[in-house]
Amino acid sequence: MGSGKRSLTTATLFLACACACAVLATPGVAYASPAPKPTTTGTPTAPPTPTAKPVSTKELEAVRLKLDELYHDAAVATDAYNAAEEKTEKQSAEIVDLAREIVKGQAKLDELKDRAGAAARAQYRGGSLPPEARLWLSDNPQGFLDGAGRVRAGEHATKGLLDEMARTQQDLKQYEKDASAQWKKLEANREARAEAKKKITKRIAAAEQLESQLEKKEKERLAKLEEQAAYQAQSVWLGSGVLADIKSKASAEGRKAVKYATDQIGKPYVWGAEGPSSFDCSGLTSQAWASAGHPIPRTSQEQWKQLKHVAVQDMRPGDLVIYFDDASHVGMYIGDGAIVHAPRPGRNVTITGAGSMQILGVVRPDA
Incomplete structure (x- = not known):
């Protein structure tokens, strides 16, 4: 592994996952072989160089779940910030x-x-x-x-x-x-x-500190785990047959909103941002619909409360998919079972499966 860094150990990882905002500052513990017994003759044998214990998949999965929790808390606080x-x-x-x-x-x-x-x-x-x-x-x-x-x-x-x-x-x-x-x-x-704002910065700092303890290869493995979790959730959603029932076409305003949102792909997520250079999740959707001449509420929670609810199988491009029980995340449906969204800090606006997260429901801005 690279000089100056060590992998997370089991103890460190589980400590991080036990405390909601733990700051993991302790480096991994090296596990060395026992030192050789001294001999009375010959040149003394030097002890072997300590090696870091590799992070197991189970430990990385615990990190992934903890990161999901921290970034979810940050998203809830971001919605509160945006509402205020x-x-x-x-x-x-x-x-x-x-x-x-x-x-x-x-x-x-x-x-x-x-x-x-x-x-x-x-x-x-x-x-x-x-x-x-x-x-x-x-x-x-x-x-x-x-x-x-x-x-x-x-x-x-x-x-x-x-x-x-x-x-x-x-x-x-x-x-x-x-x-x-x-x-x-x-x-x-x-x-x-x-x-x-205090809550947001605290949660994001804890998440960044947790990720900073990982080596580059471990971060790559973590990213793969995230992709696998999203793919599995999307596969289950598609396996339900829901996509076969989604046949509605976008309205003229919906097409404009989709174009605006997809034009932002690659721009970074920044909490509280509404463009043009960066966005948070509801900043992207609200600005997309504003560009289509149809202003909507700023936050995902208010979008869920105020806009018309439609059945998942009736959704059309331009509709907003609201996620999690507390309506803390939102993406825009663009067709073919996909959404465009601003995921979280450290990520860019991107396309992903509409079923890759827990769907609360769907709302239609131009009903």
Whole structure:
């Protein structure tokens, strides 16, 4: 094996698989032959060079399962991060809109106050005598009555101004209350996003540390085990005869979404990414459908909750296949029993069997 590295031992591997976020820093233990007994004559024999114990297939399978668990946890946390990010953006926009309404409402209130003040001053200049006395003293009773009508109209207008001022003040109070509530939600989502980020980085770091203990050849063997597990799951899925029942053709929007998704093949998975240079699983599917002119929810969990469910045997290219009981992963069906997806950290956007993972169900964005 390469200099400076040793293979994982049984003890190290099972320690890693027993602890969810264990950091495997201990190198493999060398197993040397017993040292020869000293002799009284001749040149002393040097002990043999210690050799590392090779990692068994069973141990590598334990590593594979542990990596699946760690990356699954990271995917769940990524969905939580993306959801908090989406809510944060939405609430920030709502706060901006409320702030604009507050500014407009305050300007309107100032204008109403000016108009009400002008009306009050005009009414004051009209004199303090009661209307009956002014009628008796008037040289032109009809003119006075006409004027009195205008005064009453002015009084009604003034009352209307005051009522509108009261409503505007109430609106301003409500805007301020709503803005305060949205700000609290914004802060809560920022905290949720930060907590999710911590979980993501912790799980990915544990997975990377686990993989770093393997030699190059062992990593190649691990990759083969991953391929075999996916192939076996896909074979079981196809063996059920489901593909024979899948005959639906893609819609025009679905074809556009499939083209976008397949054009991204080879780009790296990065959690929280929505392109154009990298993607996470739901970032790929949401951007693919956005490019087709049909926006969908950002996260795989919300895609599962909000989009129309269809039977697996009725799915067509462009539909989204949701995986695992917690809807923590998503891929896009492209036909012939395959999906395109962004798998996990350390992998690139690729095509794989639709049945290579545990299918929760299928949703149709353009139903």
